[in-house]
Amino acid sequence: MADGTTVTIDDLVAWIHRFSEVITEHAEELTQLDSAIGDADHGTNMRRGCRAAVEALAATEPEDVTGFGRAIAMKLISTIGGTSGPLYGSFFLAFGTAGGSTGTLDAESAVACFRAAVDSIAARGKAEPGDKTMLDALEPAVAAMEAALADGSSLGEAFERGTVAAEEGMHATIPMLARKGRASYLGERSIGHQDPGATSSWLLVRSAAETFAA
Amino acid sequence: MADGTTVTIDDLVAWIHRFSEVITEHAEELTQLDSAIGDADHGTNMRRGCRAAVEALAATEPEDVTGFGRAIAMKLISTIGGTSGPLYGSFFLAFGTAGGSTGTLDAESAVACFRAAVDSIAARGKAEPGDKTMLDALEPAVAAMEAALADGSSLGEAFERGTVAAEEGMHATIPMLARKGRASYLGERSIGHQDPGATSSWLLVRSAAETFAA
Amino acid sequence: MKKLINEPEDVVAEALQGMERAHPELRIDHDLHVVVRSDAPVSGKVGIISGGGSGHEPLHNGFVGMGMLDAACPGEVFTSPNPDQMLAATKAVDGGAGVLHIVKNYTGDVMNFEMAAELAAADGVDVEAVVIDDDVAVQDSSFTAGRRGVGATVLAEKICGAAAEAGRSLAEVKELCERVNANGRSMGLALTSCTVPSAGKPTFELGDDEMELGIGIHGEPGRERRKIAPAAEVTKALVDPIVTDLPFESGDKVLVFVNSMGGTPLIELYIIYNEVAKLLADRGIEIERNLVGPYITSLEMQGCSVTLLKLDDELTELWDAPVKTPALTWGA
Amino acid sequence: MKKLINEPEDVVAEALQGMERAHPELRIDHDLHVVVRSDAPVSGKVGIISGGGSGHEPLHNGFVGMGMLDAACPGEVFTSPNPDQMLAATKAVDGGAGVLHIVKNYTGDVMNFEMAAELAAADGVDVEAVVIDDDVAVQDSSFTAGRRGVGATVLAEKICGAAAEAGRSLAEVKELCERVNANGRSMGLALTSCTVPSAGKPTFELGDDEMELGIGIHGEPGRERRKIAPAAEVTKALVDPIVTDLPFESGDKVLVFVNSMGGTPLIELYIIYNEVAKLLADRGIEIERNLVGPYITSLEMQGCSVTLLKLDDELTELWDAPVKTPALTWGA
Numbered sequence A, B: 001m002a003d004g005t006t007v008t009i010d011d012l013v014a015w016i017h018r019f020s021e022v023i024t025e026h027a028e029e030l031t032q033l034d035s036a037i038g039d040a041d042h043g044t045n046m047r048r049g050c051r052a053a054v055e056a057l058a059a060t061e062p063e064d065v066t067g068f069g070r071a072i073a074m075k076l077i078s079t080i081g082g083t084s085g086p087l088y089g090s091f092f093l094a095f096g097t098a099g100g101s102t103g104t105l106d107a108e109s110a111v112a113c114f115r116a117a118v119d120s121i122a123a124r125g126k127a128e129p130g131d132k133t134m135l136d137a138l139e140p141a142v143a144a145m146e147a148a149l150a151d152g153s154s155l156g157e158a159f160e161r162g163t164v165a166a167e168e169g170m171h172a173t174i175p176m177l178a179r180k181g182r183a184s185y186l187g188e189r190s191i192g193h194q195d196p197g198a199t200s201s202w203l204l205v206r207s208a209a210e211t212f213a214a
Numbered sequence C, D: 001m002k003k004l005i006n007e008p009e010d011v012v013a014e015a016l017q018g019m020e021r022a023h024p025e026l027r028i029d030h031d032l033h034v035v036v037r038s039d040a041p042v043s044g045k046v047g048i049i050s051g052g053g054s055g056h057e058p059l060h061n062g063f064v065g066m067g068m069l070d071a072a073c074p075g076e077v078f079t080s081p082n083p084d085q086m087l088a089a090t091k092a093v094d095g096g097a098g099v100l101h102i103v104k105n106y107t108g109d110v111m112n113f114e115m116a117a118e119l120a121a122a123d124g125v126d127v128e129a130v131v132i133d134d135d136v137a138v139q140d141s142s143f144t145a146g147r148r149g150v151g152a153t154v155l156a157e158k159i160c161g162a163a164a165e166a167g168r169s170l171a172e173v174k175e176l177c178e179r180v181n182a183n184g185r186s187m188g189l190a191l192t193s194c195t196v197p198s199a200g201k202p203t204f205e206l207g208d209d210e211m212e213l214g215i216g217i218h219g220e221p222g223r224e225r226r227k228i229a230p231a232a233e234v235t236k237a238l239v240d241p242i243v244t245d246l247p248f249e250s251g252d253k254v255l256v257f258v259n260s261m262g263g264t265p266l267i268e269l270y271i272i273y274n275e276v277a278k279l280l281a282d283r284g285i286e287i288e289r290n291l292v293g294p295y296i297t298s299l300e301m302q303g304c305s306v307t308l309l310k311l312d313d314e315l316t317e318l319w320d321a322p323v324k325t326p327a328l329t330w331g332a
């Protein structure tokens, strides 16, 4: 049970369970968003990947943060496919590597893991904030977390402020003209639609807050 | 100009012109009827054939009834295709043969030509009245013409009674279960639809009456 | 109506122009609408022609070439060609060994081919005709137009073409065609209607959850309207009547032909083929050969048909023989 | 949704089962979803693999066989396959001469193939990759995802397959693939949307008189929505941007590939081909070879794409070389 000050392996596992729940709840909506500016599979892809990740965790309980990150990354990469497979895969791979061979993360190291994870999505996808991608939710989220810690906020508060920022970033994708991913093929016609990946990324941050802050 | 007692080559030519007019007017309706129990081409087929027949007559004015029948038959066969091409083709071939090398037909011979024409459709198509085909309009029509002459009616009256019988026969196809042609593939589902060929046959008789009786 | 066409009345003519430009190995008469393999007549070889309404592509034009048809006569969309076309085709492919007319059993096709055969005979050409009627959806009876000719036509054209190429006599090729017809059975279904270009609207209306079972290849409604169902169920509804009709029995070796009506993509055909294979395995029927794809279609109609042909060694050998046409090519 | 399927999530798996039953010459891994020609690895021969989302059939599975692909990795419908599939395929076809990955330019495909290449390299396999991006509908820029890979992929797979079969080195085959991409351009349009099985409803809505111009192959809307128009006009809207982009010039010899998006029948493709031929003749561009049919599709979408490839003698010779796959066969 999370205490709002540290993140244990159990919390990380709980995070993935929660993420899988909300993705399943929002799968149709995500696919709907992807229909407008993509190829109508983001919800299906994410649901398939999250379910596999949950099953993987059931099979083998990870021993440390690195093991957790690697396990989730491998599962997502090998079950999601598409664009979000490799991207969310690198997210968790980097998250684990940054966390190292420990079983608990304090506020600073938890946010540091998140920063490393977000940076690796940027590195793999070569996208920048403003390109209408996941990064438009993730980058503001991690920045908000970092700012929160600087103000001396708690881990829980940091992730809550990260969630708010992620949601704002997600809405901010609506007026953007896509420069990366499938939506970029639409040119001007990509304007006026919320990015599906930014939406699943908001859910990722939100489910972390819900589990870590509780 | 028809005098209502004999049929000249000009009358026969006028008959084809009139038939072509009414077929063009009813083409969509005929195709519609063929959509319900066939393959949605009867109107298009008949319009194509009639136009070609009219052009043929413009090119070479036939000298006698035989020449008229052969010219129309050849044109219809080589332009309509489908089922109605050969059937209406044999109709005119037989009509001409029965008429012989004369330029005028009196009431008896005109009706005799019609009888030969209808019989040749029956022979070629191996259909009987009640099979939901052209014959269900043509057979009653020619029978009514023969009866009319027996009662001493004029040529004009005979063709007018033939037209009434053809129209009744056409309507009578609605409750019939098709045993010949494409509609037969529908089995029970052919019931409740008017037969497209019976409809064009009614127009054939009617346009004869309009030209011969006038 | 949404189609990649110009004027509806020019559809057949322009498609033939496109075919000629794409396939120099074909000789096309644009006045009469006759498609002939450019090396015809092949002297001493039985000529094989077929024809019918257009809208079933690649049937028949796409099957003209070495090892299959010598000529095809395309009519207007869903309208039988006329005797002039058939006569011209017959004469163009007569290499002295006679000509076989492969005719699908539709009143119009049969009557027009009969007239053409009479005219050709009058011109001294030795003509035989075989009428294909493999559609089990229609109950046969001498009082009706009988069964429609559908999928077995493709198989008959391939097998007779190979036999003719091998130098068989007209009588032998005719017998093989009759054998294919006697041992072939088909049934089809539609998920959507199709639109005849000159008609401009769908031939029939179908609800979002409905399908037409027992259709032909002219966009006509089928014998029965049903609720759509999973592929397994749908396939059973096609295969059971086929198998029980001939009947196909345990130990029989068959060719399975899963055909798209035009608008159904390959990925779905393979799902249907998978179901057919399972159903036949349950009955101990062995699949020796197969053909999967859009080969005898109804314009853009979504749906499929299944054809089974009971094989013997001779039919299998002729099926495997080389063929080189726009739509079917192997071994050459 | 009207499709001949069972459960939407089983579409890819069951289609692969059907393919295996229909094509014993293919070896299929049903856990990973990898389709391999049964004689792989051909020792000393460069292995060629491709892959991408399913729903484009026959691409890529239908092109596995002698003279074309050694293996294909089908993902879920419109979803890039994952590195595990690609790694397994790469190892299965490595005959010691290295393996070429032919990748369509989509972010997901590119990233997954990159990961697979890294893993294969780590396992000591010599891997090269070429990314195909021939779609002129998308304006190229280093700040975007760039152009999509579409029709030229089919031509690259055929030509590289022939080169590998002829014993060319990995470097030579890679150069040929780059040459096809550099000299190939495509553009497509949709008359209807398609329905992703798992989504259950059409990806986009289109009015009865509307078409989408500049579409890709994933059922996504195009660059522009227009009123439907006659084939001549529509073809010009596809051909002009292609010709001006490369540019294709008078005297150039080209291969013309007119492709159905899945639901458009052959008769319409020949009408489009006829228009393409006329437009190219006006510009003095000579058609040396052509391919007409449904080869790279978007499920049941109605529409078409046109691809032009500027040929040189080497490309023409490799195009003509024998090929024997489920979807493309000649000379063998």
Ligand SMILES: Nc1ncnc2c1ncn2[C@@H]1O[C@H](COP(=O)(O)OP(=O)(O)O)[C@@H](O)[C@H]1O
Pocket (backbone or CB within 6 Å): A034, A038, A039, A041, A042, A045, A046, A082, A083, A084, A085, A087, A121, A125, A126, A127, A132, A133, A134, A135, A180, A181, A182, A195, A196, A197, A198, D078, D079, D080, D107, D108, D109
């Ligand atoms: N280069 C990129 N960097 C970061 N995110 C990206 C990039 N390209 C696409 N995305 C994200 O991926 C999402 C689409 O994911 P998904 O639909 O699963 O994959 P695909 O586009 O291959 O179907 C987009 O909404 C966008 O947020």
Ligand SMILES: Nc1ncnc2c1ncn2[C@@H]1O[C@H](COP(=O)(O)OP(=O)(O)O)[C@@H](O)[C@H]1O
Pocket (backbone or CB within 6 Å): B034, B038, B039, B041, B042, B045, B046, B082, B083, B084, B085, B087, B121, B124, B125, B126, B127, B132, B133, B134, B135, B180, B181, B182, B195, B196, B197, B198, C078, C079, C080, C107, C108, C109
């Ligand atoms: N065996 C037959 N005898 C007489 N008339 C027939 C026969 N078969 C069909 N018909 C007539 O032909 C009509 C259909 O003509 P049409 O649509 O032009 O030909 P197709 O059925 O070949 O498309 C039917 O409505 C019917 O009246």
Ligand SMILES: [Mg+2]
Pocket (backbone or CB within 6 Å): A034, A038, A039, A040, A041, A042, A082
């Ligand atoms: Mg997507």
Ligand SMILES: [Mg+2]
Pocket (backbone or CB within 6 Å): B034, B038, B039, B040, B041, B042, B082
């Ligand atoms: Mg009709």
Ligand SMILES: [Mg+2]
Pocket (backbone or CB within 6 Å): B039, B041, B082, B083, C053, C078, C079, C080
């Ligand atoms: Mg017809």
Ligand SMILES: [Mg+2]
Pocket (backbone or CB within 6 Å): A039, A041, A082, A083, D053, D077, D078, D079, D080, D108
């Ligand atoms: Mg996708």
